[in-house]
Every structure is written in structure tokens, then in C-alpha cells.
Amino acid sequence: MKTLVWVEHDGAAVKDATLAAVTAAGKLGEVHLLVAGAGVGGVAEQAARIAGVTTVHVADDAAYGHALAENVAPLVAALMAGHDAFVAPATTNGKNIAPRVAALLDVMQISEILSVEGDKTFTRPIYAGNAIATVTTSDAKLVLTVRGTAFAKAAAEGGSATIEAVAGTGDKGVSRFVSAEIAKSERPELTSAKVIVSGGRALQNSENFHSVIEPLADKLGAAVGASRAAVDAGYVPNDYQVGQTGKIVAPEVYIAVGISGAIQHLAGMKDSKTIIAINKDEDAPIFQVADIGLVGDLFKLVPELTEKL
Known part of the structure; x- marks a missing residue:
């Protein structure tokens, strides 16, 4: 099984949430990463060093510069022709992109998985975490988000994945980035x-x-x-x-x-x-x-x- 993992990054470095998603994806089979953004060559090189990853797909296009889900989802859906599962960390971006990918593929999304029990069987929290559901899907393609606290982080160094450029699907013109107010703090994230x-x-x-x-x-x-x-x-x-x-x-x-x-x-x-x-x-x-x-x-x-x- 080939799994495509959305790489959460800030344009300069891979975020920790991605490492947990890689661990979860590794339990399904071969792990490929998707780095989308503008001027993300450095991020792709960093992603290629993550242990357990075989291929890094890079979509370097201004349309993906701010990770607008309306632009990213069609890109992921196109790449899913060669992958069996799409995995995203359950971050703001991940939870924005994954449902759109699921809709484009006409499959259900399994949200915030806690464990991988089989090729198509997972556990996830329900009722605010007071119960854990075991979910099995019959969909041909999987779309998953991963609760980062449930999986160990993959090693950020030690891998030597192949980096491949992929053609983007462009700006769909249905949303646009206006501005961002980012709180800066010297304390840990x-x-x-x-x-x-x-x-x-x-x-x-x-x-x-x-x-x-x-x-x-x-x-x-x-x-x-x-x-x-x-x-x-x-x-x-x-x-x-x-x-x-x-x-x-x-x-x-x-x-x-x-x-x-x-x-x-x-x-x-x-x-x-x-x-x-x-x-x-x-x-x-x-x-x-x-x-x-x-x-x-x-x-x-x-x-x-x-x-x-």
C-alpha cells in the first residue's frame, strides 16, 4: 500500500506534526510525502531526510503558497491515482484539506485516528474521548487525519528519499489569501x-x-x-x-x-x-x-x- 502524507510546514521547515503522521502512515506501507508551497526546495530536502520515507513529491507553485485547501485538495486528489491512502496530521490545515480530498474521491474520511489496527481498520475517539471507536472502511481509497499525540514522532534524520517534482493543478480561483496575524512567542509551541x-x-x-x-x-x-x-x-x-x-x-x-x-x-x-x-x-x-x-x-x-x- 502506498500512502501519501501531507507535509505540514511553515515555508522553511517541516513541523513536528508531520513526523507523527509519517509514523502512522508507515504502519500502512510505503510512505510518500507531499510538499506543496512556493519556494519549498529546502523543505523538500528536509522532508527527504525523515526516516522511513521513500519518495517526496514537490509541488512548487504560488497557488500553494498559503496552503489554501481549495487549491491543495485537487492536487492531492490527482496524486491519489497512484496512492492507496492519504494521511494528514490533524492540524488546522490538515483538517481543512482532508475532507475536501475525501469529497473529491467520493470516500469517507476517518478523523483523528489513534491507532492502525489493520489495512483498513483504525481506532478514533468519540464523545470527547470518553469512548474509542474501532472503524473499518470498505472504500478503495483511504483518507485519514492523525492525532499527533497518539503516535511517536518519526526520526527527522536518517532517511534518503527520492525527490520528485509534480505538476500542480493551479489556482482554482475560489479563495484567496488576504492576511495573517501570527502571534510570536519565545516560549515553546x-x-x-x-x-x-x-x-x-x-x-x-x-x-x-x-x-x-x-x-x-x-x-x-x-x-x-x-x-x-x-x-x-x-x-x-x-x-x-x-x-x-x-x-x-x-x-x-x-x-x-x-x-x-x-x-x-x-x-x-x-x-x-x-x-x-x-x-x-x-x-x-x-x-x-x-x-x-x-x-x-x-x-x-x-x-x-x-x-x-
Whole structure:
């Protein structure tokens, strides 16, 4: 079975989400990668060094410069004539492209797989992760998105794949890139951080969030996350959100400060190796999944913890 993997990149480097997708694809058979974008020769060379990859297809065209799904999906659908499966990481781009590919191929998409049980059998979470479904498809072509936290990352070095240029399908003219406002931070990226400190609505306002959470995160070299309630209240930007409708994370250590533990938030972080919860409500649901729980006033406990570090 030949599997085509969408390479998530920023125009200069391959993102970690791709490495987990490569691992998942490797369980299906031969792994090919697709690097699409404008001026992506360097990305293709980096992708070719990923262990386990045999071929890197490169579509270097301005039409793919911002990964507009309306342009990328027809390219993938055309390449699927020579592939049996399309795999994309369950990132914003991946979840935008994959459904369109599935529609063009007239097959169903299997979303956010957690494991590969057979050539056409997979597991995936349902009901916010409270149940795991085993799904078998009879479709001739597979379209899958991969939950990156469920698979180990393939080695970024050690491979020597062949790089092949492919003809693009051009700009379909149904969407256009207008602008991007990208938040820059010196902290680790949320989805790849080993330590995450997240804050909830109990922090009361944006000023408290920054003054309580960020010093602790800085001491630990951690990324900063937030519950949906904190994001909706305007404490922090949307890209901080962890949960079912935010980012799925699985760091070595996850510190939940003032987060009650709604099911939607737990769906995004319960695979963390060690979960530490700080909350004044001893009956908060977060304590049911926490490895270490600290009951008390976060405005006293967190600064004290930060000072002792």
C-alpha cells in the first residue's frame, strides 16, 4: 500500500506534526510525502531526510503558497491515482484539506485516528474521548487525519528519499489569501512543548492570567495554555486554547491552574504524562484525572510555587 502524507510546514521547515503522521502512515506501507508551497526546495530536502520515507513529491507553485485547501485538495486528489491512502496530521490545515480530498474521491474520511489496527481498520475517539471507536472502511481509497499525540514522532534524520517534482493543478480561483496575524512567542509551541502551564476562568481577568501563569511558565521553560472559558472571556488569544475545540496536547507535565476540568478541556490534555491540578474546589472534575492535586487559593499557591522554583 502506498500512502501519501501531507507535509505540514511553515515555508522553511517541516513541523513536528508531520513526523507523527509519517509514523502512522508507515504502519500502512510505503510512505510518500507531499510538499506543496512556493519556494519549498529546502523543505523538500528536509522532508527527504525523515526516516522511513521513500519518495517526496514537490509541488512548487504560488497557488500553494498559503496552503489554501481549495487549491491543495485537487492536487492531492490527482496524486491519489497512484496512492492507496492519504494521511494528514490533524492540524488546522490538515483538517481543512482532508475532507475536501475525501469529497473529491467520493470516500469517507476517518478523523483523528489513534491507532492502525489493520489495512483498513483504525481506532478514533468519540464523545470527547470518553469512548474509542474501532472503524473499518470498505472504500478503495483511504483518507485519514492523525492525532499527533497518539503516535511517536518519526526520526527527522536518517532517511534518503527520492525527490520528485509534480505538476500542480493551479489556482482554482475560489479563495484567496488576504492576511495573517501570527502571534510570536519565545516560549515553546503549545503542541510540541514538554511542559505546559494552563490557566482557567478562575484567574478572573487578563492581568491576573499574565501575572500568575507566565512567571511560572518562564521558570519551567513551559508553553502557556488556557481553557476555553479563559479564551472566551478574553484573557488570552484563541491560539492558547487547549481542548476539544482547541489544541490537543500530551506533554510530559501539564499544570492546570484554576481549571475545573470540563469534559471538553479534558479531551485535549488527558493524555499528558503527569497532570498537576491547582484549584480551590476539591470536588472539581480536574482532580479525577490529576496525578497530583493541590487544593487552595491559586493566587497564593502559584506565586509561592514560582518563588520556590
